[in-house]
Amino acid sequence: MGRAKEATVPLSSAAQDQKLASRARYLLGMAHFQLANYAQAVAELQGIEVGPDMEHVLYLREECNRVLGRQQEARKEFVELNRRFPESSWMHFLMGNALENQAQPEKALAEYKLAVERNPSQPNASFAVGYLYWRQQDSENAKPWFEKELSLQSCHALASFYLGEIARTSQKPNDAARYYRRSLACNPDSSEAHLRLGIILAEERRNDEAVHELQAAAKLDPVNPTPHYRLALLYKGAGRSVEAQSEYAAIRQIQSTKAKSEPQLTAKP
Numbered sequence: 001m002g003r004a005k006e007a008t009v010p011l012s013s014a015a016q017d018q019k020l021a022s023r024a025r026y027l028l029g030m031a032h033f034q035l036a037n038y039a040q041a042v043a044e045l046q047g048i049e050v051g052p053d054m055e056h057v058l059y060l061r062e063e064c065n066r067v068l069g070r071q072q073e074a075r076k077e078f079v080e081l082n083r084r085f086p087e088s089s090w091m092h093f094l095m096g097n098a099l100e101n102q103a104q105p106e107k108a109l110a111e112y113k114l115a116v117e118r119n120p121s122q123p124n125a126s127f128a129v130g131y132l133y134w135r136q137q138d139s140e141n142a143k144p145w146f147e148k149e150l151s152l153q154s155c156h157a158l159a160s161f162y163l164g165e166i167a168r169t170s171q172k173p174n175d176a177a178r179y180y181r182r183s184l185a186c187n188p189d190s191s192e193a194h195l196r197l198g199i200i201l202a203e204e205r206r207n208d209e210a211v212h213e214l215q216a217a218a219k220l221d222p223v224n225p226t227p228h229y230r231l232a233l234l235y236k237g238a239g240r241s242v243e244a245q246s247e248y249a250a251i252r253q254i255q256s257t258k259a260k261s262e263p264q265l266t267a268k269p
Helices: 004-014 021-034 038-045 054-067 071-084 089-101 105-118 125-135 139-152 157-169 173-186 191-203 207-220 226-237 241-261
Strands: none
Touching: 004 021, 021 038, 021 054, 038 054, 054 071, 054 089, 071 089, 089 105, 089 125, 105 125, 125 139, 125 157, 139 157, 157 173, 157 191, 173 191, 191 207, 191 226, 207 226, 226 241
């Protein structure tokens, strides 16, 4: 259901039961992985060497160690995954990720699609395909892959967000707003989703709702001037000049702070 944080408490209790410990630790490790608690995730998964989800365990341990900078441990898990499960959907997903990071999108697409072929329910593989198409500005091919991911994980914030982007660029504001709201229901801390939704609401003259979303975007991403600019336009159009000027002042402050933090180039004598 995309509510990993809520899952950790009952799973921690279940892990104390000897009969449930192995399965509970696997699920607990997966929950911590989804929450980006990588050290906790690998700690729960360490020591699990057999079971029906072993290929996923190896994948999770490899990714956790890689993100944590433990290159030797990550390499060990990768070799073990390849040795024991060379045709695993997780192996193909991992290869796709590596190729994507190496700026080889076509080869990455092939690996991600193999992951889906091996396991049609493979988490995030369909999203990865859609995202690569999206990056190539191919919305027509991206859309069905994002939709497929949502059919597998109804609370996938990024799949919903990019479907909102596709709807917005296709001049379908109602669909876009629906997808942005769905994305925010899964991840209320997405400044970009708040911003995009606020822009659409402003264009539809739903000013109070737009202000709420744009203020949320500004709070979540305080160094981004765009929410303040959009708020200034809204306030100016509504005759609220004092508030509009306050937003323009916020923009100037952001720009000034950014200029001061940038390295200054000095001419050589």
